Amino acid sequence: MRIGVLALQGDVVEHEEVLSSLGVDAEEVRTKEELSSVDGLIIPGGESTTLMKLLEKEGLDKAIVVRYKEGMPIFGTCAGAILLAKEVVGKGAGNNQSTLKLIDMTIKRNEYGRQVDSFETEVELKGDVKPLKAIFIRAPVIERVGLEVERLAELDGRVVVAKYRHCLVATFHPELVGETRVHKLFLEMIKDNQQ
Amino acid sequence: MEKATYTIKTGLARMLKGGVIMDVVTAEHAKIAEDAGAVAVMALERVPADIRAQGGVARMSDPKLIKDIMKAVSIPVMAKVRIGHFAEAQILESLKVDFIDESEVLTPADNKRHINKQEFKVPFVCGATNLGEALRRIDEGAAMIRTKGEAGTGNIVEAVTHIRTVREEIRKLRKARPDTLRRAAKEMRIPLVLLRQTLRQGRLPVVDFAAGGIATPADASLVMQMGVDGIFVGSGIFKSKQPAKMAKAIVEAVAHFQDAKKLAEVSEGLGEAMPGIEMDKLDVKMAKRGW
Numbered sequence: 001m002r003i004g005v006l007a008l009q010g011d012v013v014e015h016e017e018v019l020s021s022l023g024v025d026a027e028e029v030r031t032k033e034e035l036s037s038v039d040g041l042i043i044p045g046g047e048s049t050t051l052m053k054l055l056e057k058e059g060l061d062k063a064i065v066v067r068y069k070e071g072m073p074i075f076g077t078c079a080g081a082i083l084l085a086k087e088v089v090g091k092g093a094g095n096n097q098s099t100l101k102l103i104d105m106t107i108k109r110n111e112y113g114r115q116v117d118s119f120e121t122e123v124e125l126k127g128d129v130k131p132l133k134a135i136f137i138r139a140p141v142i143e144r145v146g147l148e149v150e151r152l153a154e155l156d157g158r159v160v161v162a163k164y165r166h167c168l169v170a171t172f173h174p175e176l177v178g179e180t181r182v183h184k185l186f187l188e189m190i191k192d193n194q195q
Numbered sequence: 196m197e198k199a200t201y202t203i204k205t206g207l208a209r210m211l212k213g214g215v216i217m218d219v220v221t222a223e224h225a226k227i228a229e230d231a232g233a234v235a236v237m238a239l240e241r242v243p244a245d246i247r248a249q250g251g252v253a254r255m256s257d258p259k260l261i262k263d264i265m266k267a268v269s270i271p272v273m274a275k276v277r278i279g280h281f282a283e284a285q286i287l288e289s290l291k292v293d294f295i296d297e298s299e300v301l302t303p304a305d306n307k308r309h310i311n312k313q314e315f316k317v318p319f320v321c322g323a324t325n326l327g328e329a330l331r332r333i334d335e336g337a338a339m340i341r342t343k344g345e346a347g348t349g350n351i352v353e354a355v356t357h358i359r360t361v362r363e364e365i366r367k368l369r370k371a372r373p374d375t376l377r378r379a380a381k382e383m384r385i386p387l388v389l390l391r392q393t394l395r396q397g398r399l400p401v402v403d404f405a406a407g408g409i410a411t412p413a414d415a416s417l418v419m420q421m422g423v424d425g426i427f428v429g430s431g432i433f434k435s436k437q438p439a440k441m442a443k444a445i446v447e448a449v450a451h452f453q454d455a456k457k458l459a460e461v462s463e464g465l466g467e468a469m470p471g472i473e474m475d476k477l478d479v480k481m482a483k484r485g486w
Contacts, residue, residue, distance in 0.1 A: 008450045009213040009234065030451060045210050046234070047270055053232040054450050079210070090269055109269055115293035116316045118203045121196045137206045138271065138293070176206050 001190060004029035004038030008054040010046020010079060014175040018183045032063045040073045040190040043080030045137070045173050048088075048109070051079055052098055061100060068102055073166040073193055075186040081169035082107055082140050089143070103164045104146030107171075111141035123153045123160055123172075125181060133179045134160065134172040142171060152185075166193055204318035204338035207271065207293065208402035211235055211339075211425055215415070215446050216404065218242050218429040221260075222267035228432070231442030235271040235294070237427065238264040243300050243347030243407075244430035244469065247479070253301040255283040258290055265292070273320070278484060279305025281314075288317045294339070297321045297332075299484035300346045300429070307486065312336030322406065324357045324482055326364035327383030329399055334385050340399055342423060343482040344407025347430050349471035351408045351417065353482055358405060358421045369394050398422070407482065410435070410468040412448030412461050419452035436466035 005015045007028035016026040019042075026042075029035050041064065043051070055061040068074055076084045086101045090109035112118070115138055122131035132153065142159045145151065153161035153170075161170045161182065166189055174182040197203075214234030219225040225236045240256045241249065255276050265272045271293035276283035278297055283304075287295050295317050297310055312319040313336035320339040323329035329340045342361060344354025368379060368390070376394075380387040393400050405418035406427035415426055428445055435441040444461040451457040474480075 007213070011209040011212060013212075014209060030454075046212075047210065047214060049229060049270060050214055050232045050234050050446065054447070057447065114265075114291045115207055115271065115318065116199065116288070116291055118207065119196050119198045120200055120203060135202060135206060137203060137210060173206065176202060176209065 001040075001187070001194075002027055002038045003187075003190070004035060004041045006041060006043045006051070006080075008058075009050050010044040011173070011175060012044050014173075015042050015044050015077075015183075018175050018178075018180055022180055022183060022187065024187065030058070032059060035060060035063055035067060038072070039194065040075070040186065041067070042186070043074065043076040043083055044175070045078035045080065048079040048082040049097060052083060055083075056098070065100055065102065068100075068167070071166065071193055073168070073186065073189045074102065075168040075183075077170045077173055077175060078137065078139055081142075081171050082109060084167055084169055085142075103162065103167045103169060104149055105142050105159075105162060105164075106144040107140045108143050109140045110138055112136060112139055114138065120177075121155065123155050125161065126152045128181065132174070132181060133177045134174070135176050136172045139171050199316035201338070205401050207318055208320070208339035211271070211404075212402055213449060214425045215442075215449050216273065216425070216427045217432055217442060218427070219264060220433070222263045224433060224438075225264045225268045225272075227439050228442060229268045229270050231439060232446035233270060233442065234425070235273055236264065236268060237273045237275065237296060237429075238292075239275055242430040242433060243481070244349070244434050245347075246300060247347040253277075255280070255286065255301070258286065261287070261290055261292060265290070275301055276310070277301040278303040279308050279310060281310045284310055284315060288315055292317060295319050296341075297337075299343065299481045303484050309335055309486070320404075322482070322485055323361070324485070325360050326368075326393075327385065328485055329361060329403075330383060330385040330389055330393065333399070333401055334389055337401065339401050340403045341406035341427060342403055343485075344405065344409065345474065345477070346407040346481050348408050348474070348477070349410040349431060349434075349469040350474065351410070351414045352474060354405050354408050354418055355421065357482070358418060358423060361399065362422065365394060365397060369397065409445075410471065411465075412444045412458055415445050415448040416452040416458050419449055425449060430469050434469035441465055441468070
């Protein structure tokens with residue numbers, strides 16, 4: 001199984017470390033060629049405006065959508081979740097920013113506040129009794145999800161982990177706190193896809 | 196629910212990796228930086244090249260300017276305080292800036308001590324020219340390090356020197372015997388466990404950017420290839436002939452720092468970079484500030 005981590009900007013190494021702890025090698029993806037050889041793609045945390053610009057410049061935005069439509073699973077954390085949302089609301093350049101539009105949801109950037117409002121907490125992952133460590137850093141809030149979107153974890157009534165077809169998103173960073181269960185879920189999605 | 200933990204502070208720095216943080220002096224600049232793909236902006240009144248040229252005491256910026264910039268962009272906003280000036284830091288924290296830079300580019304307020312950064316909710320970034328300086332700042336609570344070049348010069352030589360210094364010190368100490376390590380920690384005025392942790396990881400234990408003297412996409416690639424996690428560009432963008440174009444080129448250069456073909460492409464037709472200065476022509480070496 002070859003898992004790509006989009007390595008244009010953000011906490012790439014942290015995702016690679018989680019994958020490696022699960023016995024999977026990660027491949028860094030910066031070009032269309034590198035994208036073409038992976039079975040699944042992780043879009044890490046980072047700055048969503050920066051990431052989108054770099055994707056567009058490389059033509060990777062269209063290439064990712066094509067590969068997704070062919071069945072390649074994608075997992076995005078925080079900025080990665082923003083990039084996968086159908087609609088983004090927020091101020092300035094954050095409002096209406098272009099995204100890959102792969103999951104039917106509306107996401108609002110920086111909705112918890114600025115960095116001093118960032119927080120750590122625990123959330124319940126559907127079907128798992130042990131709570132999940134969740135760290136929200138200048139995190140977005142999912143305001144609306146489509147009817148077909150699975151709500152895998154919620155915080156105060158708002159979805160924080162969602163799944164739609166072969167697309168998985170978390171608005172927090174499991175990769176920063178040694179939490180491997182969301183990544184495991186993603187690996188299962190890839191295995192299912194390969195069968 | 197917990198806030199302002201060390202993981203949260205260092206976590207924001209991790210999100211900035213592979214990115215470019217740009218100095219901006221107006222909300223308009225901040226927008227240009229955001230549009231070019233900056234991961235954050237540093238709000239200040241004068242870029243280092245102007246501080247250098249105009250002289251005088253350089254202080255924290257007017258809160259009005261910082262607030263305008265915070266309103267203008269959706270990316271994180273950083274702002275600078277003078278070394279040791281904890282009152283300026285308290286003011287910036289009350290404005291809710293996302294990161295505070297305790298910076299040698301401003302005129303130091305305390306020539307013995309740095310700010311006790313653990314007392315703050317906002318994460319701090321601090322400059323360093325060697326391993327001891329970096330680890331002292333981390334011990335004081337810094338969530339991120341800038342390996343210092345010489346700000347406002349457009350000359351990369353000092354950044355290269357200091358990045359190499361830190362790397363070589365780590366490499367040497369990794370082979371050292373326990374008693375040598377204890378002595379080194381004592382000389383550096385840092386806890387032995389912090390030094391041990393650093394040597395185990397083989398790098399600084401927090402995100403480390405290069406700052407000072409970066410003026411071209413090639414400069415950006417050079418320091419990235421030497422192993423830093425990202426870069427700050429101060430005067431290099433808004434003192435160049437075509438700031439928006441230069442900003443975009445440097446962002447791409449950092450994302451694709453190992454791809455020489457790409458670097459050639461983005462370096463083409465950028466016009467003049469900022470005017471540079473040789474080190475022996477300098478009256479003030481800002482990088483020397485910090486204790």
